[in-house]
Amino acid sequence: MRLSAIFYAIGQGFKNIFRNKIFSLATIATIASCVFLFGIFYSIVLNFSNIVRKAQAGVAITVFFDEGLSDEGIKAIGDEISKRAEVSKLVYVSAEEAWESFKAENLGDYVDSFGDDNPLSEDSNYEIYMNDISMQENLVTYIESLPGVRQVRKSAVVATMLTSVNSLISYVSMGIILILLAVSIFLISNTVAIGITVRREEISIMKLIGATDFVVRAPFVIEGLILGLVGAAIPLAAIYFIYKRAIEYLVDRFAVLDSLLQFLSIGEIFTTLLPASLILGAGIGFLGSFVTARKHLRI
Amino acid sequence: MTGNDMIILEDVNKSYSGAGAPALNNISLHIEKGEFVFIVGDSGSGKSTLIKLLLRELTPTSGRIIVNHTDVVKLKHRKIPKYRRGIGVVFQDFRLLKDRNVYENVAFAQRVISVPAREIRRNVPGVLSLVGLAEKYKSRPKQLSGGEQQRVALARAIINDPPILLADEPTGNLDPKNSWEIMKLLEQINKNGTTVLVVTHNREIVNEMRKRVITMKKGVIVSDQKKGGYIDEA
Known part of the structure; x- marks a missing residue:
């Protein structure tokens, strides 16, 4: 040519x-x-x-632990969850932080009536954010199977809708x-x-x-x-x-x-x-x- | 085939699907290198089919066609362009590119076969001088007479120096004076060594020039005369 x-x-x-x-x-x-x-x-x-x-990034799964679970036990659960590919971020919320957040969001002027009591003393938890919200069900099933996990709270409706x-x-x-x-x-x-x-x-x-x-x-x-x-x-x-x-x-x-x-x-x-x-x-x-x-x- | 044969047809038949009689019926023909041949005959005699077979626009139903040592029937599609470069062709309706001037029309024949620009600039003026149009190289086809347009077509046909020139009714649209000028040019090209085939209805020219005349009728060669004339009953 x-x-x-x-x-x-x-x-x-x-x-x-x-x-x-x-x-x-x-x-x-x-x-x-x-x-x-x-x-x-x-x-x-x-x-x-x-x-x-x-x-989607704002939708989180909340994981609560068995009453009296040690800090090491909580950390071990956190380590296991972090290994999962669908997890983008894992945030530990202590019982004190959970109570402070609840007070700020819900109690308003009635906050003083609780004094120094923390009704959420057994509600320290992990907030877990995902890469892909369509994988929520798999992740929840897995976390529920872990020893020391009391409850997993999820937002199924939001996840399904967004997916x-x-x-x-x-x-x-x-x-x-x-x-x-x-x-x-x-x-x-x-x-x-x-x-x-x-x-x-x-x-x-x-x-x-x-x-x-x-x-x-x-x-x-x-x-x-x-x-x-x-x-x-x-x-x-x-x-x-x-x-x-x-x-x-x-x-x-x-x-x-x-x-x-x-x-x-x-x-x-x-x-x-x-x-x-x-x-x-x-x-x-x-x-x-x-x-x-x-x-x-x-x- | 001898070294002097330029065109050979052996038992060539051509039938079109749906048509009754064959367009060409068992045609055999030898044309030697450097010959000047008229092909005459009425409409439907098979002249145009013959030209199309030689240009490899059509293939025969049966038979052999050898042109310049090339078996045209067996020619592969990708080799057709190279084959056609060995045949210059001129038509009754000139077939010039109306949006280009004389120079560009002639240069076009070299451009499409990838001749370097420098060579084109050297070749075109020479060929235009040969056909007497050197002065009009900037003119567009519509600014030229019929005879001048046919001369441009001739220049385009010979610029690649083909060994064969096919002219299909080259004087069909011209007055007698221009017709004779074109025929003189074809004769001159022939004298330079090119084999020339002219399909024509022009009785006066055929009778005057005394060249080989092949007469066709209903797809058959009815006469082939050296230094012949126009046969009326054809």
Whole structure:
């Protein structure tokens, strides 16, 4: 393969775009729409996942010990639990800390009536936070089997709900992304097919002169690749500005939800969205044009 | 096959699916290197099928076709481009790229086969001079007369120096003066050593030039004359 053939194909790919301005613009617009939807959807999903993840991180299992269990016994239970892969953090809460926390949260003005008594003197415990809340049941079963453990308190409803929401988001996002991909490939394939039809005479001349399949097809594939990249770059720029403005607006407007809704920064979103969208655009362009050129150019 | 044979057809048949009679019926033909041959006949006589077989746009139903020592029937798909580079081709409707000028149309034939740019810049002006269009290298096809457009097509056909030139009704869209100019150019190209096959309906030209004339009718060669003329009943 001569270098000049590659440069010729690249040059022709660019020229094709300008020769068929209307089709090129239509292709860029359709790819841009798909990548824009993908980007918006991805940003929402990523933020929602982040919120769910943060909520999951706040869900803890509480482990209470048998009455009179020694400090060594409590420590041994803590060591066993810490070895489990699903455990992200283990916090020991002494009976005094448990009572102080209860008082602050529930007793208010009646706190003095208990004097120096600690009704929770046997309620020292471990608060256990998990990496993956869907593993809660396994972990609870395991901890309940440990000697010295009196009771394990869990939040089954919250765990199930968060796990379900997370799964639902994953499935829906994958479904929508697959549909968008199929639509985009169909659209670019149509555009390249129209481009090939428009240039059928030129292609037939090329074939009769003795151009190889590579020389005939390459400009169309390069054209698709460029249209895909441009089609991806435009919505990325739009999302960059829209996302920043939208987050500023939401934070400003709903300051009261600040602790619950912690949005990701544009940098965090773009770390994955930028390469993913460019690869998506280029991939759609390449795949759509390659398959179409191969199908229509067997002369 | 001798060293002097350029095109050989042996018992070539071609039938199209759904069509009644075969397009070519047991054709055998030898054309030597450097010959100038007219192929004449009515519509449906099989001339276009013959050209398509030689260009390997079609394959025969049966028979052998050897062109410049290449067995065209057995040619693999990936080898077709290289084979076609040995055949220049000119059509009745010129088939020029309308969005490119004369220079670019001729250079196109070299670009698509990856000739280095420096060589293209050297070759194109020479070929344009040969066909008398050196001055008009910047013109677009629509700015040229029919005769000039056909000369551009001729320049494109010969720039890669093919040993064979196929001309399918090259004067079909031209007036008598331009037709003669094109035929003179084809004759000159032939004198330079290229084997030239011209499919034509132009009785006057065929009768005047006194070249080999192969007459076809309903897929069969009915006459093959050295220094022949146009046979009316064909």
